[in-house]
Amino acid sequence: MRAWRVHSTGEPGVAMRLEEVDRPVPGPGQLLVRVRAANINFPDALLCRGQYQIRPPLPFTPGVELCGETPDGRRIIGTPALPHGGLAEYALVDAAGALPAPGSLDDAEAAALHIGYQTGWFALHRRARLAAGETLLVHAAAGGVGSAAVQLGRAAGARVIGVVSGAHKAQTARELGCDLVVDRSAEDVVAIVKEATAGRGVDVVYDPVGGEAHTQSAKCVAFEGRILVVGFASGTVPAPALNHALLKNYGILGVHWGLYVQKDPEAVRDCHARLTELAAQGAIKPLISERIPLEGAADAVQRVADGTTTGRLTVLP
Incomplete structure (x- = not known):
């Protein structure tokens, strides 16, 4: 072969x-x-x-x-x-x-x-407990991992803000259904998110990028918001200022899908059943x-x- x-x-x-x-x-x-x-x-x-x-x-x-x-x-x-x-x-x-x-x-x-959608499901529903009506910010929203999170956020009834780099990726994020798209290569992410949320910030951040994306997330996450640490595609692992998380009252939540495979395989099978149902309904499509x-x-x-x-x-x- x-x-x-x-x-x-x-x-x-x-x-x-x-x-x-x-x-x-x-x-x-x-x-x-x-x-x-x-x-x-x-x-x-x-x-x-x-x-x-x-x-x-x-x-x-x-x-x-x-x-x-x-x-x-x-x-x-x-x-x-x-x-x-x-x-x-x-x-x-x-x-x-x-x-x-x-x-x-x-x-x-x-x-x-599979991996991208399972990660998104566990992150948004098990770790962040995303609720309908909340605002979700997705970094790298046009990528494989980010696009899954955008679709899952919309299926959960959240308002979705997508952050991308470049006009082509911005168009892809719009076609995915993001309510607002921010091109970080040409726009001020924090300022636009603050304006779009009337200064409140976002409830949940989905971050597979790390580096500067985490810094931006900490500046625009809301009171009792949740930052999901999904990966470090930027190549830079951030060092969060925990005093900032304390003073602003937000959570930093790690998401390692592989641990669910090891420690709770039944949850993985249940997640697959839910994803299969959403796909059959047309709510998500890779x-x-x-x-x-x-x-x-x-x-x-x-x-x-x-x-x-x-x-x-x-x-x-």
Whole structure:
């Protein structure tokens, strides 16, 4: 079979090689699945760079999210068991974590209704307890993670403010349904958010960026607001001023979806059922901006790493 592999860490466009390899052999509790679609995620770039919290042995195949077909013909979504990731014709998936692919979505969309949407669901509903009528600010609103949070926020009845960088991404955020879009490359995020909320600020902030985005969030979060720490795509891990959180009376909440997989797998299955229902209703639909042949996977991972993409890039082996 063909598979992209990393023999030494570095930038994805250099480190990834497309090779002919044997199909992986499933271990106890694992399934060998034919990959129907694999979405590119920022962790794929971190894996290539050797900067992810999980460091599989070299050589490994990136790809942390897929829609696949089991040997008995079931269509499933899941997280591949590294080092046999999803950017290949076949991958391994833990049987316990394999979830039925929603019938209302095609392969690319189904693959994307997993890590990003599960993270968004747990963040907004379990951690922040987002309520209808509240205001949600989403950083990187046009990206794969941010676009999921925008849709979930709207489905929950929140007013959604999207923060993006650049006119193209601003247009994407508007099409996703953001009530207000702020282009941080050309506008003052804090001033516009304060004006839009009559000085009150936002109730919930969804931040997969870190760095300056966190600084902006702290300045425009409301009394008893909640800042969700989802990731650090900027490459900078902020050091929050806890005295500021105390004086302004807001919460800083960490969101690590993988811990739910480990500690509360039943909650993950329940979340999937809720997401499947929302997808069937048309309330959410993953934004697939490009469908790419397997040969283009390394370039796709590099572009996601460089932050030049919108929505999800999906590889179709």
